[in-house]
Amino acid sequence: MLRLEGFEIVLGAFRMTADMTLEQGRKYAVIGPSGAGKSTLLGALCGFVPLAQGRLFWQEREITDADPGARPMTMLFQDNNLFPHLTVTQNVGLGIRPDLRLNAQGQTRVAQALTRVGLADQADKKPGALSGGQQSRAALARVLVQARPWVLLDEPFAALGPALRNEMLDLVQDLVAETGAGLIMVTHAPEDVRRIADEVVFVSAGQAEAPKPAVELMENPPPELRAYLG
Numbered sequence: 001m002l003r004l005e006g007f008e009i010v011l012g013a014f015r016m017t018a019d020m021t022l023e024q025g026r027k028y029a030v031i032g033p034s035g036a037g038k039s040t041l042l043g044a045l046c047g048f049v050p051l052a053q054g055r056l057f058w059q060e061r062e063i064t065d066a067d068p069g070a071r072p073m074t075m076l077f078q079d080n081n082l083f084p085h086l087t088v089t090q091n092v093g094l095g096i097r098p099d100l101r102l103n104a105q106g107q108t109r110v111a112q113a114l115t116r117v118g119l120a121d122q123a124d125k126k127p128g129a130l131s132g133g134q135q136s137r138a139a140l141a142r143v144l145v146q147a148r149p150w151v152l153l154d155e156p157f158a159a160l161g162p163a164l165r166n167e168m169l170d171l172v173q174d175l176v177a178e179t180g181a182g183l184i185m186v187t188h189a190p191e192d193v194r195r196i197a198d199e200v201v202f203v204s205a206g207q208a209e210a211p212k213p214a215v216e217l218m219e220n221p222p223p224e225l226r227a228y229l230g
């Protein structure tokens with residue numbers, strides 16, 4: 001369980017609030033207009049964006065001031081954050097040790113993650129030699145080896161075509177189901193919400209609303225959400 005208690009985030013003229021509990025193992029979509037604060041909210045959870053007020057708890061433990069690396073979450077960005085000069089294996093290995101000095105067990109974990117995402121035969125290539133979908137798979141393998149209780153995705157597959165994006169969403173869905181991780185995913189696509197989310201956090205007008213069941217909300221959106229969905 002992740003508890004956001006009285007969050008207030010202030011970045012220059014921008015201000016937003018959030019107060020909610022996110023249950024372990026559930027899948028949350030974060031949606032809302034451009035500039036509403038979706039990425040900022042994920043940044044605050046990961047410790048990249050400071051809180052002006054509020055506290056963050058994970059399973060009763062306060063982690064408000066914990067370093068990003070000491071938090072129970074991994075973040076995957078749209079550009080996948082792959083290092084072009086490292087091989088796929090090395091990029092995934094970074095998820096275990098930033099200095100890449102992996103022991104045999106670490107190397108096995110990397111190999112297993114690459115097999116799981118279907119990249120075993122691409123392990124020695126550099127990211128530039130992979131397709132967009134394969135790059136996303138490599139980034140997901142790195143998330144997998146980190147084995148954190150929460151996976152945060154910020155519009156991760158927006159650059160992919162619809163079929164490939166659905167394939168990646170299904171893979172993410174399978175991975176979190178296998179590992180028991182919770183998922184928090186920023187997306188602009190209502191079809192992504194329907195495909196993957198249990199619940200929706202709607203961010204608008206300076207507030208991240210507490211999650212609501214996805215099916216109910218998408219079938220019967222309140223006026224603000226209806227205006228956003230168009």
Ligand SMILES: Nc1ncnc2c1ncn2[C@@H]1O[C@H](COP(=O)(O)OP(=O)(O)OP(=O)(O)O)[C@@H](O)[C@H]1O
Nearest residue numbers: 011012013014032033034035036037038039040041
């Ligand atoms: N470092 C910063 N300093 C000042 N303002 C910032 C900073 N980072 C973000 N902002 C502002 O915070 C607001 C929220 O930005 P954010 O990127 O979280 O929105 P978003 O909902 O993710 O938008 P999009 O859907 O377009 O990605 C924006 O008005 C943005 O300009």
